[in-house]
Amino acid sequence: MKLGFIGCGNMASAIMGGVIRNGIFRPEEMIGADSYKTALDKVSETLGIQVTTDNRRVAEECEVLVLSVKPQFYEEVIAQIRSAVDENKIIITIAPGKTLEWLGQKFEKPVKIVRTMPNTPALVGEGITAACANVQVSEEELAYVCSILRGFGEVEVIPEHLMDVVVSVSGSSPAYVFMMIEAMADAAVADGMARAQAYRFASQAVLGSAKMVLETGKHPGELKDMVCSPGGTTIEAVRVLEEKGFRSSLFEAMKACAKKAREM
Numbered sequence: 001m002k003l004g005f006i007g008c009g010n011m012a013s014a015i016m017g018g019v020i021r022n023g024i025f026r027p028e029e030m031i032g033a034d035s036y037k038t039a040l041d042k043v044s045e046t047l048g049i050q051v052t053t054d055n056r057r058v059a060e061e062c063e064v065l066v067l068s069v070k071p072q073f074y075e076e077v078i079a080q081i082r083s084a085v086d087e088n089k090i091i092i093t094i095a096p097g098k099t100l101e102w103l104g105q106k107f108e109k110p111v112k113i114v115r116t117m118p119n120t121p122a123l124v125g126e127g128i129t130a131a132c133a134n135v136q137v138s139e140e141e142l143a144y145v146c147s148i149l150r151g152f153g154e155v156e157v158i159p160e161h162l163m164d165v166v167v168s169v170s171g172s173s174p175a176y177v178f179m180m181i182e183a184m185a186d187a188a189v190a191d192g193m194a195r196a197q198a199y200r201f202a203s204q205a206v207l208g209s210a211k212m213v214l215e216t217g218k219h220p221g222e223l224k225d226m227v228c229s230p231g232g233t234t235i236e237a238v239r240v241l242e243e244k245g246f247r248s249s250l251f252e253a254m255k256a257c258a259k260k261a262r263e264m
């Protein structure tokens, strides 16, 4: 087995789907463990990977092991698997707040650990993942892990102290964007558009806008100005967004998100 997951929930499924879709590993080379049968049935039926309720089996059989349970279960899961993890295996973590130092202490011996923060757009190959590694991981091993992570989106190796910022700016931010798309569609529905059509228009506008930021290299403010015709419709919307605290809401939400990550 090449790649194993302990925890087969939302984020693990997004990574599994991206890895398989992009041909990084075949489903036969992947195994997932979960204590919840419904989660196992779902990944087994939709992705064709092997499944088990035995976390230790995954740790014993896999070269690379993703710990994809919630942060509060990390300690318990590490205690179950640590004697099955030797110096040849690579552990990938995806939990906010769990530092390389904390993880190293829980394994109680030198283990190769790559701490990452992915996001659910991994499912459609458009994720972005931040990664940092402990001293046990060689340059080649980190490059290998990044090649797996690149299978479902962009990857950047960053200093560990930025990991909490990554949670707010890309790990959690798809939720804020989905809320914005839903609200935009609600308004379009209120003005008479069919809901499915409203989601298509709102989502494509968000997708295209993100692409413009990435591909033109222009400042987002300049791109916003290009939409605002003098005396036109957009500046009226911008006026109301400013009045309702749109930017400030995002700013404060992201500060709260990063603070929570630091505390976990």
Ligand SMILES: NC(=O)C1=CN([C@@H]2O[C@H](COP(=O)(O)OP(=O)(O)OC[C@H]3O[C@@H](n4cnc5c(N)ncnc54)[C@H](O)[C@@H]3O)[C@@H](O)[C@H]2O)C=CC1
Residues within 6 Å of the ligand: 006, 007, 008, 009, 010, 011, 012, 033, 034, 035, 036, 039, 055, 068, 069, 070, 071, 073, 076, 077, 094, 095, 096, 117, 118, 119, 120, 171, 172
């Ligand atoms: N959902 C997201 O957008 C992102 C999540 N993450 C991180 O990914 C991790 C998983 O989060 P989600 O997938 O959202 O949660 P989830 O609740 O969808 O999945 C967690 C899975 O772990 C299973 N589980 C719980 N205890 C277990 C145990 N002792 N042994 C085996 N399986 C166990 C649960 O049954 C569940 O299926 C968390 O650490 C989270 O912070 C990171 C980035 C983005």
Ligand SMILES: O=C(O)[C@@H]1CCC=N1
Residues within 6 Å of the ligand: 096, 167, 171, 172
């Ligand atoms: O909500 C959470 O805690 C996880 C981490 C980043 C996205 N979801």
